[in-house]
Amino acid sequence: MTIIQAKHLSKVYQLHRKQPGLIPALKSLFVRRYDYVEAVQDLSLTVHRGEMVGFIGPNGAGKTTTLKMFSGLLYPTSGQVSVLGFDPWERRYQFLRQISLVMGQKNQLWWNLPVVESFLLFKEIYNLSESQYRRSLDFLVSTLDFASYLSVQVRKLSLGQRMKAELIASLLHQPKVLFLDEPTIGLDVVTQQKIRRFLSLYNQEFKATVILTSHYMEDVKVLANRLVIIDHGHLIYDGRLADLVKTHLPFKEISLDFLKPVRLHDLNIFSHLKIKEFQPSHAVIQTQRDQTASVAARLLKHLPVKDISIREPDLSEVVRLIFKPSSL
Amino acid sequence: MKAFWFVFLTSLQNNFVYRANFFITHLRRLLAFLTPLFVWLSVFAHQTTVYHYSLNQLLTYIFGAMILQTLIFNSHTYELGSLINNGDLSLLLLKPISISLYFLSQDLADKALNAFMLLLEIGLLLLFIHLPFHLPSLGLVLVWFLPLFILASLLYFALGFLFGLVGFWSRDVWAPRFLFLVFLEFATGALFPLDMLPKTWQIWLPFTPFPYLLFYPLKLFLGQLERPFFYLAMAFFWLLVLALLDLFIWHRGMRRYEAEGR
Numbered sequence: 001m002t003i004i005q006a007k008h009l010s011k012v013y014q015l016h017r018k019q020p021g022l023i024p025a026l027k028s029l030f031v032r033r034y035d036y037v038e039a040v041q042d043l044s045l046t047v048h049r050g051e052m053v054g055f056i057g058p059n060g061a062g063k064t065t066t067l068k069m070f071s072g073l074l075y076p077t078s079g080q081v082s083v084l085g086f087d088p089w090e091r092r093y094q095f096l097r098q099i100s101l102v103m104g105q106k107n108q109l110w111w112n113l114p115v116v117e118s119f120l121l122f123k124e125i126y127n128l129s130e131s132q133y134r135r136s137l138d139f140l141v142s143t144l145d146f147a148s149y150l151s152v153q154v155r156k157l158s159l160g161q162r163m164k165a166e167l168i169a170s171l172l173h174q175p176k177v178l179f180l181d182e183p184t185i186g187l188d189v190v191t192q193q194k195i196r197r198f199l200s201l202y203n204q205e206f207k208a209t210v211i212l213t214s215h216y217m218e219d220v221k222v223l224a225n226r227l228v229i230i231d232h233g234h235l236i237y238d239g240r241l242a243d244l245v246k247t248h249l250p251f252k253e254i255s256l257d258f259l260k261p262v263r264l265h266d267l268n269i270f271s272h273l274k275i276k277e278f279q280p281s282h283a284v285i286q287t288q289r290d291q292t293a294s295v296a297a298r299l300l301k302h303l304p305v306k307d308i309s310i311r312e313p314d315l316s317e318v319v320r321l322i323f324k325p326s327s328l
Numbered sequence: 329m330k331a332f333w334f335v336f337l338t339s340l341q342n343n344f345v346y347r348a349n350f351f352i353t354h355l356r357r358l359l360a361f362l363t364p365l366f367v368w369l370s371v372f373a374h375q376t377t378v379y380h381y382s383l384n385q386l387l388t389y390i391f392g393a394m395i396l397q398t399l400i401f402n403s404h405t406y407e408l409g410s411l412i413n414n415g416d417l418s419l420l421l422l423k424p425i426s427i428s429l430y431f432l433s434q435d436l437a438d439k440a441l442n443a444f445m446l447l448l449e450i451g452l453l454l455l456f457i458h459l460p461f462h463l464p465s466l467g468l469v470l471v472w473f474l475p476l477f478i479l480a481s482l483l484y485f486a487l488g489f490l491f492g493l494v495g496f497w498s499r500d501v502w503a504p505r506f507l508f509l510v511f512l513e514f515a516t517g518a519l520f521p522l523d524m525l526p527k528t529w530q531i532w533l534p535f536t537p538f539p540y541l542l543f544y545p546l547k548l549f550l551g552q553l554e555r556p557f558f559y560l561a562m563a564f565f566w567l568l569v570l571a572l573l574d575l576f577i578w579h580r581g582m583r584r585y586e587a588e589g590r
Contacts (some may be wrong), residue, residue: 013546124334
């Protein structure tokens with residue numbers, strides 16, 4: 001079942017360009033120069049029910065702009081988008097009732113009041129019955145381990161707790177479509193893991209369709225079963241994560257731990273190997289996919305190997321190579 | 329409607345968070361009334377009428393202007409411009425709720441609280457200073473004054489909303505609003521009754537929305553307004569014009585909205 005359908009979507013922003021300094025600032029009172037930036041260009045995308053899509057790209061690639069068009073905040077310059085059969089920009093009640101956009105750096109909770117007051121307000125805004133609200137709140141609060149913070153003022157919460165509160169507030173109405181813009185930004189590793197686990201659980205429990213942007217590759221790797229990469233507003237990849245690694249990185253990595261120290265020279269006797277990391281007791285090398293087995297066998301035969309593991313290159317490596325083609 | 333009731337209640341709670349702010353704001357208003365009181369008392373020391381106003385009529389006007397300003401001239405729409413500019417409007421746009429009714433519910437919470445505090449303040453003031461006030465009949469208050477007061481509050485809301493919408497086109501939302509507020513004090517009759525102005529001003533002022541915010545409701549309260557239905561109809565007309573203008577500009581503005589921040 002198609003949930004999101006975007007056809008030739010584009011968004012152009014107008015930017016006021018000003019030279020630094022006081023004189024240009026004064027000049028800008030009377031004369032202004034504007035530039036136009038194409039944030040998203042001709043983007044077409046289809047997302048089905050229950051999919052978890054990782055949306056990645058460098059800063060300014062157009063990820064957030066796309067999410068904002070999908071959630072009805074931005075009016076597309078051209079093209080069409082349909083989410084759950086609605087034109088998002090019309091902001092129909094039934095559409096808004098079924099979606100949620102979580103922005104990692106915006107606060108939708110009442111700053112001076114205890115968290116639960118905002119939840120109660122959202123209960124009414126989304127017209128939830130008492131039992132729906134209780135069920136939803138209990139699930140979210142217990143999964144995110146948030147019960148002890150419900151009566152704490154929002155401004156007294158730590159960043160991690162506030163992000164959890166934002167997630168609960170955004171999911172109370174159990175949206176069918178969830179847009180997550182950097183949901184783990186600025187959080188410590190443990191909290192990031194908890195939120196990832198929670199999002200995965202939410203996706204399975206409610207068959208929700210999720211689009212996630214993140215700068216943390218781990219988010220995308222753990223959560224997304226489909227990857228969409230955009231750069232300068234253009235879609236440059238749409239497919240499975242594993243396929244991306246295979247098509248863009250024709251090598252695998254072999255990690256070696258040695259029984260006794262080896263010299264770099266000892267590794268250099270193997271031609272066509274790229275040494276990624278080297279310490280006398282540990283090394284990581286890259287080899288062509290089709291030669292992995294034979295290279296591993298030779299390494300085991302000629303070097304004092306204590307432990308060996310073969311792995312796919314890290315996703316961040318793939319992304320780095322995609323966005324810096326010259327380094328390939 | 330229950331959602332708006334909860335916005336009302338939550339907004340009301342929010343007012344009680346900072347105790348010092350809460351009490352000092354209300355005390356300030358009480359003190360602010362004393363300045364014009366003493367100015368007009370000294371003017372009336374040497375005469376019995378000023379511009380056809382007796383002392384009790386003028387004190388009722390000035391005191392009434394203070395009360396109406398407190399109740400009518402406050403609106404959360406002053407936040408709209410900055411919400412548009414910093415992208416925080418997005419948080420409201422994502423909720424299945426009418427933005428204007430959301431603001432209006434917050435305004436109502438403020439007005440309810442202000443009305444309650446005003447009752448205390450007026451009681452306190454009258455305890456210490458005995459002033460002769462003009463009091464109209466209850467019938468006039470309920471039939472004419474109350475509807476005109478509600479229309480005036482909505483008119484102020486619609487005007488405030490209009491100035492907030494400037495945010496879609498400009499970063500400079502404070503300067504126009506500040507200018508507007510200064511102009512409003514004068515054009516609505518908050519500083520002095522508008523019939524003290526030269527005749528030429530008095531001819532065109534009824535054809536602007538401003539006197540309907542304060543001056544005509546107060547004249548009605550003083551029993552000095554003939555054909556009150558005409559003024560009610562005019563206030564309603566202006567409300568309609570401004571509401572349609574708000575709606576039109578909102579839709580134009582939303583096409584430009586950039587939802588800044590993430």
